[in-house]
Amino acid sequence: MSHDDHHGVMIPAPGPEFVAHEVAHHFSTPVQEFQAGKLGFWLFLATEILLFGGLFAAYFYFHEVFPETFRVGGQQLDWRLGALNTSVLLLSSWTMAMGVRSAQTSQKSKTMIYLVLTVLGALGFMVIKFIEYSAKNEHGLIVFSELFSGYDEVTGQVAWFKDYHGVMKDVAHGHMFFAIYLTMTAIHGLHVIIGAIAIIYVLYGTSKGRYHAGYYLPVDLAGLYWHLVDLIWIFLFPLLYLVP
């Protein structure tokens, strides 16, 4: 691999199934391009930590104020589904790490297999999440059709919290737990979907032979995003499903 001081440094393709990468004209070296991309992405991930950090602060606050509400609320979630989803995400984080490694070592078909497995993990996670949300909808703990209806005039409660089976009737502000549960898992789920789209994008680029040992930055960044999704869930699982 060689490069000089001219514009449009080329990183040659390591084999016939790959294409050469032209370093963007505003970077003078491939290393500069790589490090600039990484620094920007780490900065973005730092803001993601702060976004979820605000939600975690809300969790800890209300957990302290309504400990019984959180204890009983947590019992309404199926920890087995939560543990299953944790395992699915951890496995998909591993396939993603292996996918990035395969791109780093110019193994095109292996990269594609690992990326497809990661997307399947994302799909599996969302299917399980959908099953959970449906159950909450059925029990009236989160009535999705009433989510933006404000307060119920009769009960004086938020309209989306019906609690058909009265499981939360003995604790104060039963809806608080489910409000936090929905907000945190829905924003996390949104990240799962965005992560899956990013991985499908780099999967397409991999099929075109764009990513190899000389240039794999987009695969690396999609990987970092996916690991962040895993990172957040590592904290959400014990806090929501096994309320301490």
Add this chain to the structure above:
Amino acid sequence: MSDHTSTGDGHAPGELDMGHHHVSSPAMFLSVLLALLFLTFITVVVAQFDFGSANMLIAMGIASIKASLVIAFFMHLKYDTAINKLVFMSSFLFLSLLFIFTLGDLFTRRLDHELHTTKSPVDLEWSHPSTLDGDH
């Protein structure tokens, strides 16, 4: 490529030298995955016991270990440049500021009203019965 930046700690056995790019071994990734799954199992087991307020500390302690493994190895921040480490880890510093002031508010409130609509101790219109000492 002539650059050999950020391989400061050399490379462990089984890890390839890719110049500025760090490539980890599959065996290492597999060990991290197994450790993460094992710690998930421990999280579930520990939650079955009642250690009082220590449950929260234990659960968050295990989660922090898992998070460190993901950050260091899956996100290979351990092998990344100093500036990237600083940028990402500083988010946890700012997060701790948010937590410290939020919890500071929490621990200086009185949560004894039935609706938990509490008032600050400096509000003279409201006094908890046990604090009345006849001076007023």
